[in-house]
Amino acid sequence: MDNNKSSREIKVLDGNRAAAYGAMLCQPDVIAAYPITPQSEVVETLFNFKAQGLLNAELIEPESEHSSMGTLRGASIAGGRAFTATAAQGLLFMFENCIQVATQRLPIVMVNVCREVSGPHIVVCGHSDIMMVKEMGWIQLHAQSCQEILDLIVMAFKLAEDPQIRIPTVVCYDGWYLSHLWEPVEIPTRGEVEQFLPPLETGLKIDPKTPMVFGPLITSRPATEYRYKQSAAISRAKAKFDEIEQEFREIFGRGYGGQVEEYRTDDADIVLIAMGSCASTARVAIDKKREEGLKVGLIRIRMFRPFPRERLVTALKQRRAIGVIDRSVSFGWDGGNIFVELKAALYNSDINAPMLNFICGLCDSDVTTEIIERAIDIVGHAAQGKLCNEVTWLDIE
């Protein structure tokens, strides 16, 4: 294990450059991407890699994100490994093709640099863009550090391309808070990544001598069967992701816990649930509250689709109160998206602890340690049996 550690380079990279390194190491055949803030440096760095001879891919800058995903659909049908990156409005513009590639089970990997969707016109961090993807049949993974961005992209290709899965996968990280944060990142060697990620074998080849059919007009019965199989495959991705993460740890010497990562939860009475960059802020707040004697822990969701129901139910047993931090709103549900999902997951479990929702960090608001401490205090009150509001918008409380 970890024999190559000495030959690995450590570079100081921002999240976007870490993403470009992750994609480059996986040697995609086709990259089609359209630049959009805060993702632009991903594309810029990949073009640089190509110019330096580090990347052998066909690099295409089409006229829009819709065409990017359309291009990748063709590339993937032709048997190629395909990659793109986008954010917010660009992601929304892609939607039609995103759903097509998911139903056609094409193992494309995409990066989404989470950005609040405009209007009013805002070019800032938030999870409102990526939450729209949860019903589209994509696997959705969330990073918390620049190192994890790189690592998740390598894992995402392996997961998406697994013959038992074959589901496109989106790796998400927070705009600005991660995309423009510079951190030391260990770059795996090309050899290690090749060992971890075998060449893509889809059994697809565009050849006029043996014509194939893709996405034909079909009747309701087989179409329903394809939906069912797609649903079963995305569910299989939960256990497969834990497995892949284990394999990753054996080769690269680091891991993050698979679908969810737990921090100081062993004896925790109250638990916070968070996703993305604010989870690292939550650790600092939790350490501080621990020093004050409060038994509080953190569960970080790394896989949002498929939703890690089983792992969360196990991790939330025996808690006295639960707090969920959301960086997006499920309009019409009066709560955040993670909160809504978690409530559904806990139905019919034996968990009856009070569960509170904290909406914060929308539209570029900083999720500070003070904000998280405030959330912990409120959850602490709930654990003592006090009646609390179910949903609190912490930034405008």
Next chain:
Amino acid sequence: MEFKTELEVPWAFSDKLLMLKTGDWRYQKPVVAVNRCSQCGVCYLFCPTGCVQEMGDHYQANLEYCKGCGICAKLCPVNAIEMVREE
């Protein structure tokens, strides 16, 4: 659950995909007088389902897919095709 299609994904070689047999919709079929067919190929070009096949000495619709619309019979310049009602 018993699946009607053995495929995991809706892409495959054409013989493996469960196709819509549009021939089921037909109430009349084109019958070709082989000795009259001049092999001009007009029926082949204009068939909306693309089911007309070249048979060597004449053209013939594949009845698994022919919907019986009669366009081939209408366009045939030598009146070699007759639409015959099916019961």
